[in-house]
Amino acid sequence: MLPVVVVHGGAGHIPKERAERSTSGVCSAARAGYAILRGGGSSMDAVVEAVALMEDNPAFNAGCGSVLNIKGEVEMDAIVMEGKTLASGAVSAVRNIANPVRLARLVMDKTSHACLTAEGANLFARQMGIPEVPMESLITDYSRMRWKKNLEPNANPVECQMGKTGTVGAVAVDAEGNIACATSTGGMLNKMEGRVGDTPCIGSGGYADNEVGAVSTTGHGEAIMKVTLARLILFHMEQGKSAEEASDLGLAYMKSRVNSLGGVVTVDPRGCWAARFSSRQMSWAAAQRDTLHHGLRSGEHFTQSIDDPH
Amino acid sequence: MAAVIVVHGGAWAIPEELSKASVDGVKAAAREGFSVLKRGGNALDAVESAVRAMEDNNMFNAGHGAALNSEGEVELDAIIMDGRTLASGAVSSVKNIANPVSLARAVMEKTDHVMLTSRGANMFAESIGVVTVPTDALVTEYERNEWEKHKNYITGVMEDFNTKAHDTVGAVAVDCTGNVACATSTGGIRNKMVGRVGDSPVIGAGGYADNFSGAVSCTGHGESILKVTLARHILSYMEQGKTAAEASELALQHMGVRVRGAGGAIVVSPSGQWAATFTTERMAWAAVEDSVLWYGLDPNEKLQDTTFVSVPK
Numbered sequence: 001m002l003p004v005v006v007v008h009g010g011a012g013h014i015p016k017e018r019a020e021r022s023t024s025g026v027c028s029a030a031r032a033g034y035a036i037l038r039g040g041g042s043s044m045d046a047v048v049e050a051v052a053l054m055e056d057n058p059a060f061n062a063g064c065g066s067v068l069n070i071k072g073e074v075e076m077d078a079i080v081m082e083g084k085t086l087a088s089g090a091v092s093a094v095r096n097i098a099n100p101v102r103l104a105r106l107v108m109d110k111t112s113h114a115c116l117t118a119e120g121a122n123l124f125a126r127q128m129g130i131p132e133v134p135m136e137s138l139i140t141d142y143s144r145m146r147w148k149k150n151l152e153p154n155a156n157p158v159e160c161q162m163g164k165t166g167t168v169g170a171v172a173v174d175a176e177g178n179i180a181c182a183t184s185t186g187g188m189l190n191k192m193e194g195r196v197g198d199t200p201c202i203g204s205g206g207y208a209d210n211e212v213g214a215v216s217t218t219g220h221g222e223a224i225m226k227v228t229l230a231r232l233i234l235f236h237m238e239q240g241k242s243a244e245e246a247s248d249l250g251l252a253y254m255k256s257r258v259n260s261l262g263g264v265v266t267v268d269p270r271g272c273w274a275a276r277f278s279s280r281q282m283s284w285a286a287a288q289r290d291t292l293h294h295g296l297r298s299g300e301h302f303t304q305s306i307d308d309p310h
Numbered sequence: 311m312a313a314v315i316v317v318h319g320g321a322w323a324i325p326e327e328l329s330k331a332s333v334d335g336v337k338a339a340a341r342e343g344f345s346v347l348k349r350g351g352n353a354l355d356a357v358e359s360a361v362r363a364m365e366d367n368n369m370f371n372a373g374h375g376a377a378l379n380s381e382g383e384v385e386l387d388a389i390i391m392d393g394r395t396l397a398s399g400a401v402s403s404v405k406n407i408a409n410p411v412s413l414a415r416a417v418m419e420k421t422d423h424v425m426l427t428s429r430g431a432n433m434f435a436e437s438i439g440v441v442t443v444p445t446d447a448l449v450t451e452y453e454r455n456e457w458e459k460h461k462n463y464i465t466g467v468m469e470d471f472n473t474k475a476h477d478t479v480g481a482v483a484v485d486c487t488g489n490v491a492c493a494t495s496t497g498g499i500r501n502k503m504v505g506r507v508g509d510s511p512v513i514g515a516g517g518y519a520d521n522f523s524g525a526v527s528c529t530g531h532g533e534s535i536l537k538v539t540l541a542r543h544i545l546s547y548m549e550q551g552k553t554a555a556e557a558s559e560l561a562l563q564h565m566g567v568r569v570r571g572a573g574g575a576i577v578v579s580p581s582g583q584w585a586a587t588f589t590t591e592r593m594a595w596a597a598v599e600d601s602v603l604w605y606g607l608d609p610n611e612k613l614q615d616t617t618f619v620s621v622p623k
Contacts, residue, residue: 085569092427118428194434195430197423197424204514222422226396231542
């Protein structure tokens, strides 16, 4: 059953013309993460590489391709967590960084803190020698078009993005049984400057504990925070629920209590995994025992050999 | 049912010379919060006013009296949460704001968001007309001296926590209709990196409130509290039928065993059961229940303030 990696490219409604790119993006990310695990790499290395690959892919709302805030700027959030020690690192509202997930990992590895925000996070990036990239390089025509559309007087950014968010995330268990998670996002379309969503908040955007499992979440950030979705799912698993049952219970609770939809990827210490969502769609992929699994719509589950390039 | 408020002024090795002022400060905050409940105010109003009282008190590391970061600046974190709807608001790394808890409440009530950080939080404050205060107004002479003394030492956050002031403030309350709320506010840890966000503004870590299980506000080593999402963890034990005291002890023990972190928590349940528990050397706390003011500082200390007379309505 081990190793295993499961990734998501965001829950919501994914426009038809973007579905294929989203699917191929999560499949590539799962393959990259799995290659690290198969080569004896750690689950932390695997989730960071998988997420960094999706940050580099303009099809997703993270890194390059991030949605724009109300002022037309990119501010990003990311988190990593390792289940052995519960160590974690996060950045919030960081700018001009190509791979916020790598910066989050440096916060974990190189500081005695768990989260750095805004200019402080950028200051730390400079100290670490992480190059800053021009904001333009993170912005796509698509993200600018959506930003403009949502500045129109009758626009409803909250409604509009339900499903078109493309937060990315990954969970993995390596051959030694160590568990990790990573999540990265450009946040919410036309958000206020300085808005921090669920992604960098431990227990909301992600959580990993070797004794229970790991979760990475996606959906309406404010709703995910209200129910601390990742931690909620792991509480259910602590009480004996399977990864799939716990994920469904957590998502159902979020729907009934705060009337919101989302999606998760979940894994337990034995390598049982789930990719579940209450939204219409979520692009996801998983790699285990040299098989690649993927899906987009509810009930979809395709499999192929991990070495099959298509 | 009877309304209850519990407040804390931070869990750490409070030195003897600060002990009386800490206890006086938490008692005053508890009285303040209770007077809101007594007037028919809801739990949310009560925790906000109790925390404001401690932010305004130079004794505590929140608002006035906040700790300085590595650059000698003040960056504040706060959260508030309403157990009725799970609505919450938070600010992280905000500057020049005397009462971050009230700004957090404005984030909850006036935006679509849950958390605003840094400059964005200050821009929001400006847009709703919150008055800013100069950094110097928030810094005490005591803090400036301590910071000067320590700034040349390069230490980890653990040593900082063990040897230096760390007194996040917080409050939890249940009102007479059974609604619960929590609020937490802090200047963070002395000499923290610019932009460091601790547990206080992170939902489920620094605080959580849910009418179906209870409300918690945490204090202690922030990075440890984050690792175990302490507030949410305590409430998960309560959901499984543990009392407020049992749940707090179990979760704090877990934090000690799993990540070797010490801290404290105050808890109320929707039925008015409450607890103030800590694994640090001391935690200043106070509670008002049935018009009796309880307080404590050392482990297992629970004293009654006999001078407290709650004026009938």
